[in-house]
Amino acid sequence: MQQSLYFTRGYANGKKSMEALPAIISGLPALMDNPYITSPYNSNIITSIPIVLEKYNYDSYFFHGGVNGTMGFDNYSKAAGIDNYMGINEYIGRKADFDGHWGIFDEPYLQYVADVLDTVSSSFFAGIFTLSSHHPYKIPEQYTDSFPKGEFPILESVAYADNALRKFFKYAKQMKWYKNTLFVLTADHTAQSYTKDYSNIHGNYRIPMVFFDPRNPRLKGAKEHVVQQTDIFPSIIDYLKLNDSIVSY
Numbered sequence: 001m002q003q004s005l006y007f008t009r010g011y012a013n014g015k016k017s018m019e020a021l022p023a024i025i026s027g028l029p030a031l032m033d034n035p036y037i038t039s040p041y042n043s044n045i046i047t048s049i050p051i052v053l054e055k056y057n058y059d060s061y062f063f064h065g066g067v068n069g070t071m072g073f074d075n076y077s078k079a080a081g082i083d084n085y086m087g088i089n090e091y092i093g094r095k096a097d098f099d100g101h102w103g104i105f106d107e108p109y110l111q112y113v114a115d116v117l118d119t120v121s122s123s124f125f126a127g128i129f130t131l132s133s134h135h136p137y138k139i140p141e142q143y144t145d146s147f148p149k150g151e152f153p154i155l156e157s158v159a160y161a162d163n164a165l166r167k168f169f170k171y172a173k174q175m176k177w178y179k180n181t182l183f184v185l186t187a188d189h190t191a192q193s194y195t196k197d198y199s200n201i202h203g204n205y206r207i208p209m210v211f212f213d214p215r216n217p218r219l220k221g222a223k224e225h226v227v228q229q230t231d232i233f234p235s236i237i238d239y240l241k242l243n244d245s246i247v248s249y
Helices: 017-026 049-054 070-078 104-119 152-171 229-239
Strands: 006-007 060-065 085-087 123-130 185-186 209-212 221-223
Touching: 017 049, 017 070, 017 123, 017 185, 017 229, 049 060, 049 123, 060 070, 060 104, 070 085, 104 152, 152 229, 209 221, 209 229
Parallel strands: 006 221, 060 085, 060 123
Antiparallel strands: 006 209, 185 209
């Protein structure tokens, strides 16, 4: 975050993982009782970051280390114009990388994502959904007692996910695509609160929102104005200076 532009008042547009993808990738917030992905409208024509970028010869990927079809991510990927949905069926790695519950542990999965992207010859959009910080918050055995456990089980898994992300960036720096990539880091939704600052309606939706460009030292520092997941889609299109029209909330 210290090398990035980040927002201290970033908010999720929902409380479920299924609500996050349409908000982040399509600029479509959770406005109904049911998530868009499982609603009667999920076959409607929508726009998205990949659909816009396809006109500029970008390939698109969505990496999800979980079981293919979980939460309808594969079907949403099709609707959002994503060329390649990569679930656990496509994963190339050790059986020990499977956490026994959700899918592939974050550290090996992020390394795998970097390797796959290094084989892409064109410009690309890649969405990555990590899962180690989801219940039951399991981390690999080799990291037993390596991270602070804190008051809630999720905190140890968040520390593991943070370390996995640190190793991903260290590894990705060696890749040819690294310096030409805008990285956007955010959360799908919040978990339980354990401090007074987050035990309120604002804290129930506050998430990290980070923009990092290795080649742009001006994209740095903290901003305090309110932003939300649906701001990511138009922000990316604007940052790429694409003269295009989009539909976004």
